[in-house]
Amino acid sequence: MPVDLAVLGLGRLGLPAARAATTAGIGTVGYDPDADTVAELGAGRPPAGGGLSAAEVRRMLSAGFRATRDPAVLSRVRTALICAPTPPGEDGAPDLGAVRAAALALGEHLRPRTTVVVESAVRPGGTEEYVAPLLERASGLRAGHDFHLACAPPRLDPGNRAHGYANTPRVIGGLTPACTEAAAAFYGRLTEKVVRARGLREAEMTAVLETNFRHVNIALVNEMAVLCHDLGVDLWDVLRCAETKPFGFLPFRPGPGVGGHGLPVDPARLDRGERTSDCPLRLVGAALEANARMPRYVAHRAAALLNEHGKSARGARVLLLGVTYKADLADRTGSPAPEIARRLLDLGARIGYHDPHVPRWEVAGRPVPRADSLYESAAAADLTLLLQHHRVYDLQSLSAKAQLLLDTRGASPAGAAHRL
Template sequence: MPADLAVIGLGHLGLPLAQAAVTAGIDTVGYDTDPRPHTELRAGRTPVEGTLTASEIRRLLSGGFRTTTSAAELGRVRTAVICSPTPLGPDRALDLTALGDAARALAARLRPHTTVLLESAVPPGTTEDFLRPLLEEGSGLVAGRDFHLACSPSRLDPGNRTHHYANTPKVIGGLTPACTESAAAFYGRLTDKVVRARGPREAEMTKVLETNFRHVNIALVNEMAVLCHDLGVDLWDVIRCAETKPFGFQPFRPGPGVGGHGVPVDPGCLPRTTRTPGPPLRMVSLAQEINDRMPSYVIQRCATLLNEHGKSVRGARVLLLGVTYKPDSADQEAAPAREIATRLMDMGAQIGYHDPHVPDWRVRERPVPRADSLYEAAAAADLTVLLQQHRTYDLQGLAVKAQLLLDTRGATPAGAAHRL
């Protein structure tokens, strides 16, 4: 049976889109060549941690959502949204392999008057210079004349209870004004507000600006954290005071590293210009360097704290609390906990962990012991390190029970623990 919408890619972008579409009454099919998402969804489980809950999946399926591995389904829809993953490659450029595969599968079945939308995180120019040629060559159709093509970068914030799909404005940039309006008509059914960009490149660059804004400001407070510790200044009190300024300031907070799916677009994948000396976005390169150093700084603080209390890292029992990249979420994408655990293991520490959202955690393919009783584990550990602030953690109680507590999130009461 034909559907109105095909969501291509059933990952952290595609599933929330499918949920929003089904909620809006749009007949939706999900396409993915990987059999795992289909198996997990049909069993009522989420294939990607941190996206949909079991109850949300049940509602999604009962609302008529179905999945397929057959590309033939793509030729029977009015709208196709590509949500393929674009992970960082070894050169820190975004890997467009999955996007290219999705485009070729769609192109072979593309019909006239279809609206094709791109939500994947991509470098500016991808919609026009990468996706468009694949669609046109594979279909024999012309974008902007025979079918609509637009980019609308995802703005998801997993676990955010305030801002969700319906009340988060959607930026769209079409190849032509008609493409933009076709995209606006679709997204207008899912969200309260649609923001029209001048074109696909402006929409793509909006994602670059938003992500790197976060990245650069986190790097600033991470540097401030190191400086304030050296000077004996309470950075969290500084931030508390600074955020009372009603203009010209937005609070960011330091942490053990930057994780998540919204990776900063590396300057190396942006086009060079003759008007700007040196590589583009040099500030982003520096921010990347600073944020990449934070796990090492956490290790340094761990070693110093243990040494100050007459213990060595080698042989020390270290308990890591919260191994996900966001609080109150099971998503571990790019979370710094794994790197921190790996380095502590290399130094000879005995690592354990606790996370209410992660029942099993592996580092270097080896299982890490999970603490059943949080307080007992903290009391037995030589050092407890808070890496993620889940709401279920009673931090005041932990500070009392733990022999030594390093708080990398500034979440404990002042004076109750050693802060980053």
């Protein structure tokens, strides 16, 4: 039976897209080669990292959504979204293996007049130079002539209650103007506003700019945090004052590191591992270095704080609060918590953790004890280290219970804790 849409890759990109489509009344099938993912969805359970609740998955199923490992379903769709994951490889560049597999599976069943949209993170030029040849070789069809090809970089902010799929403008860029319009017509059914880029590369580069903007600005406030601490200046009061400026300033907050899926573009490396001799984005390289230093700095601050209160890091009991990359989510992708934990272990500390979203946690292959009673554990620890501010954490009460509280997120009331 023909369906309107196939979503290839049922993870953090594909599931929200499939949910938005089924909510809009679009007949949707999800394709994923992973048997566990398909089985979990078929049973009404969200797979890990999908970003949906069990109730949302069940509503999708009741609306007609189904997940499958059978690529034959791809021959009966009008639109296909490639949402395969692109995790960082050993060299830090995105691994396009899943994108390649998805493109080949789709290409073998691609029909004329289908609209194909790449949501997976690829470098500028990647849709045309990497994905298009795979589709054409497998199908015998020509992109931009026999089928439409476009790029729509994702803009989801997991956990954001104000901006979701429907009310976040979507950037679309096609191989040809007709490709752009075909993709824009589809996304116009899912989102309130579609922004047409001039072409594929402009759409792809938009994602690069947005991701680098975040990392560069976080790097700036991270370096300001170090400077302010050295000078005895209250950074959080500086930020409070600066954000009152109605123009020329956007508030960012420092933290123990930068997590998440959006990788900044290293100016010295393309995602194929190629080196460039001269790239203008030197600021991005400096931001990468600044943000990469933060876990080491946090561990140093923790040890120094213990020392100031007559305790050595060796043998100290340190409780880590929040080990996910973002508040109120279970996703640990890119979280600085493992590196901070490893550094504290290297100093001889005894670590435990508490996170309502993470029932089990390992560091360097060793399980980390999980605190059952938050307040009792904080009271028993020599140092409580807040790495992620989940809503369940009452920092006023925690500061009263903890012997020492180091807040890396600036979430505690002024004077209630030591802050980054």
